[in-house]
Amino acid sequence: xxxxxxxxxxxxxxxxxxxxxxxxxxxxxxxxxxxxxxxxxxxxxxxxxxxxxxxxxxxxxxxxxxxxxxxxxxxxxxxxxxxxxxxxxxxxxxxxxxxxxxxxxxxxxxxxxxx
Numbered sequence: 001x002x003x004x005x006x007x008x009x010x011x012x013x014x015x016x017x018x019x020x021x022x023x024x025x026x027x028x029x030x031x032x033x034x035x036x037x038x039x040x041x042x043x044x045x046x047x048x049x050x051x052x053x054x055x056x057x058x059x060x061x062x063x064x065x066x067x068x069x070x071x072x073x074x075x076x077x078x079x080x081x082x083x084x085x086x087x088x089x090x091x092x093x094x095x096x097x098x099x100x101x102x103x104x105x106x107x108x109x110x111x112x113x114x115x
Contacts, residue, residue, distance in 0.1 A: 003070060007044040009053060012067060014042040016060035019088040031059045061087060 017027050028035040040046035
């Protein structure tokens with residue numbers, strides 16, 4: 001079953017906006033897109049032009065593959081949740097998360113070797 005691109009973009013925009021604790025009004029100010037248009041996109045009442053979609057994707061840090069190829073991405077729910085958590089973090093947080101994850105994986109591998 002093909003994905004409705006209007007509904008899909010609206011869902012991604014709303015999800016990313018909420019994960020960043022951003023209101024529609026804040027997104028409107030940040031992106032220069034009218035509040036009404038953002039609300040209509042999120043509710044799939046309006047489609048977005050390429051320029052508007054591009055602006056929203058960039059402002060909300062939504063990976064383009066999530067928009068264009070979501071039906072082809074084969075990831076389980078836990079992976080998706082983890083990716084969403086990481087996606088909402090700033091650069092310093094990402095460095096910390098990466099270092100922590102590297103150490104965690106190293107320790108896990110060592111633990112498995114000694115089992």
